[in-house]
Amino acid sequence: MVQKDSAKPTSHAVATWLLFLYLMVFAMVIVGGATRLTGSGLSMVQWHPLMGALPPSSESDWIEIFQKYQASPQYKLVNHWMLLSDFKRIFLWEYAHRLLGRLIGVVFLVPWLFFLARRSLDRPLAWKTLVAFLLGGAQGLLGWFMVKSGLVDNPEVSHYRLAAHLALALVVGHYLLWLYLDVRRPSVRPSPSRATSISSAPTWSFIALLALQIVFGALMAGKHAGLVAATFPKMNGEWIPSTLFVIEPWWRDLVENPMSIHFSHRLFGATALLSAVGLAWWVQRRARPRVERRLAWLLAGLTLVQFALGALVVIWSVPLHAAIAHQACAFIILSVAITLAHSQRAFAYGPGG
16 A cells, blocks of 8 residues: 655645745846857856845946946957947956846745745755755856956856856756655555555666756856857768867866867767656656656657757857757656656665565
8 A cells, every 4th residue: 555654744834945045046047048048147247145236337337337247358359349238248248147146045035034934944955945045146256266267368258167157957856846746746555565656766867967967068068169160960061070079188178178069069969868768668667657658758859959059059059049049948857757666666666675
């Protein structure tokens, strides 16, 4: 007989709060992608974590901020043609990105304190959500650490820091999603004779592959590697580019040569697509819960859409809307994969199974 764990019930409000935070992180990733693609990330040359929440309110305020930007390497070497009106457009993207980060902190902290006061969070969940808050704070610090790399001499942020910034955002968002699923769908423990699920190892293997693919996508953005080969499926007429591994040692070439980064991103993308289809077929044959089969096929379908989006982004030379859709789709695919892994955990074998 199936029985739910005897955990302390958690209110619907807590689940809604966690889901809203997850969606806010998703929005943060989208705005961050737009900020990167519009070249807006270096428009704010100062960082005030607690102050500066209001945008410039007068023309003199705008002029003061613009003058600070004019002293930056990006203005001197790239955007020296900009007028104040041009600067306002890129500034507002970065401002929206930072403001959303502040709002996430507020939306976390105020309800968290309220839930603690009302004892709506049991001790384990209180600590787990505090970890989410600390990870979010680390994400803010890492974001400024990334921006600083483009404010010294070279008006480009470090592609390593960019990849780390995106990776941590994905960790924060999907950690919140996992907590939400824990609250909404507590573990179910069937008897050993009535196992209803399968091993989640293939799903976690796919998640690891997808994470690697997303990291290489961030390296692509940081090195502008999407522009080195605007053809598909071949890269400038070659299946295997002749300009691979021109940097020594080979591992540096893999993460610093734009052509090698681009080739690896395509290779991992094709592998992820085949893996998603294989995972769906495997789950279809072995899993009893219908939700797992549906999630697996949804995963395969979204991965196919993502692969097609990636090809279009390359062919169209990285247009803004298609590139943002590509990044959003990657986040959604990862979310579906995490949900599938959680479902497989929720219907895991009981003791002795």
